[in-house]
Amino acid sequence: MAVSETTQTQSTIPLEVFRYRPDQEEEPTFQRYEVPYRTDWVVLDALNYIKDQLDGTLSYRWSCRMGVCGSCGMMVNGEPKLTCAAFLRDYYPNPIRVEPLDYYPVIRDLVINMDDFMDKLVEVKAWLLPKEEKPLSEGEYLQTPAELAHYKQFTMCINCMLCYAACPVVGHDADFIGPAAIALAQRYNLDSRDGGADERADAIFSHEGIWKCTFVGDCTRVCPKKVDPAGAIQQAKIAATKDWFRSVLVPWGKK
Amino acid sequence: MSDSKSEKMSKEYIRPMPADWWLKKKTYFLFMVRELTCVFVGGYALFLLVLTTRLGDPQGFAALLNSPPLIALQIIALPMVFYHSITWLNLTPMVMVLWRGEERVSPFLITVAMYVIWAIISIVILWIAFLYR
Amino acid sequence: MAKSNEPIGWSLFSAGGMATAFFIPITIVLTSIVVPAGWIGAESLHDLLVLPLARLYLFVLISLALFHWAHRFRYVLVDLGLRNLAGILAITCYGAAVLGTIMAGFFLVSL
Secondary structure (H helix, E strand, C coil): CCCCCCCCCCCEEEEEEEECCCCCCCCCEEEEEEEECCCCCEHHHHHHHHHHHHCCCCCCCCCCCCCCCCCCEEEECCEEEECCCCEHHHCCCCCEEEECCCCCCEEECCEECCHHHHHHHHHCCCCCCECCCCCHHHCCCCCCHHHHHHHHHHHCCCCCCHHHHHCHHHHHCCCCCCHHHHHHHHHHHCCCCECCHHHHHHHHCCCCCHHHCCCCCHHHHHCCCCCCHHHHHHHHHHHHHHHHHHHHHCCCCCC | CCCCCCCCCCCCECCCCCCCHHHCCHHHHHHHHHHHHHHHHHHHHHHHHHHHHCCCCHHHHHHHHHCHHHHHHHHHHHHHHHHHHHHHHHHHHHHCCCEECCEECCHHHHHHHHHHHHHHHHHHHHHHHHHCC | CCCCCHHHHHHHHHHHHHHHHHHHHHHHHHHHHHCCCCCCCHHHHHHHHHCHHHHHHHHHHHHHHHHHHHHHHHHHHHHCCCHHHHHHHHHHHHHHHHHHHHHHHHHHHCC
């Protein structure tokens, strides 16, 4: 045997990956893979290595690999994380457990069914409902920097669903509209160009909306874009309360 | 993507949420502790209520205040009630957003203001109580 | 347009949370340390609490504390798994707070 090759003592790190193949098994299993340890690698790199070199059957979502598309959210050691932002070096040498996002049905391996979330975005009408319809010929909607500042933080949401995977109310109650949807509703409610707060009220100011939130605050803690959905929800509670008192104390006032 | 053959709907796997979900994560546990402080707040309110029934009966009132088991319960409640105050005041800036033009009033400043108010109120109450002794 | 009547429970909870955060700790210190240790006589505290302003303080504090407890505890029980009893829990908890408020009002007025 040729002795020309030096033994590569490349360090490795084990990944324990959730596997679910409905065509083959009833119950999920965990599969252990040894991946090369590189200090500049993230969990997504490790998953790509597994898929390319070790096991092409592994299924998972990813896209931009730089924290802006929101596709690669998974549970890493029990915490919802963007796998493109979770560095191997923060876990080395301990094994890293990778699972699909909590509280959602698993379609296969690390892929969850996110239809419910998409439906909720539609339910809260997460788009601009302009206060005044202006034809294009009349030019742009004008907005001061101060007006922009009021809702800018909530525009940062990348729909990654980490907040849903962190929220125990979502875990209990599939009907709860949830952090991102409410933050996005607030993003539009607070936008000076928008006039759709009343239309969103059914979805937000209802029992399935803000009132199910018990301000656990984990959603804000795990959000990779610092949207602060928990803050958005509490602020919405205040807005709803002011609205309620106004409608009760001044019923003849303009709605 | 319709398949002329029967399309097999693959069965999605639902992971059940355990009954002891709040023991699984440190943040969930601390949340539950924070919420349960309301029991001590409510319990103390009950104690105050009973105390009010003794107003007009100075001896009964004193007996209640000097009762060892009730003192013990209050001493247990004290750190819990402090935890309520601290967590509540720390969360205030997330709920109370104040704007000055384009900038948000610093959340840290709001928290500090809350603690200052808490300190002032406590000192004033102590002062009134001692004034009256 | 507010769709649910939750705001009333939540406002009481919030007011209660703020009031209890500021006032309860020092009140407990008074009744569990200062008086039992003898730094203030029980009779002195009694005479202070009989004053109208003190009675108002007690009434507001007791009531808000009870409503704060009611709203929060009801949700805790739901979070701990009693989801199906949500309606009954709400009535029981708020009911207890209302009862406590009425009792406090009665005793503090009828002095």
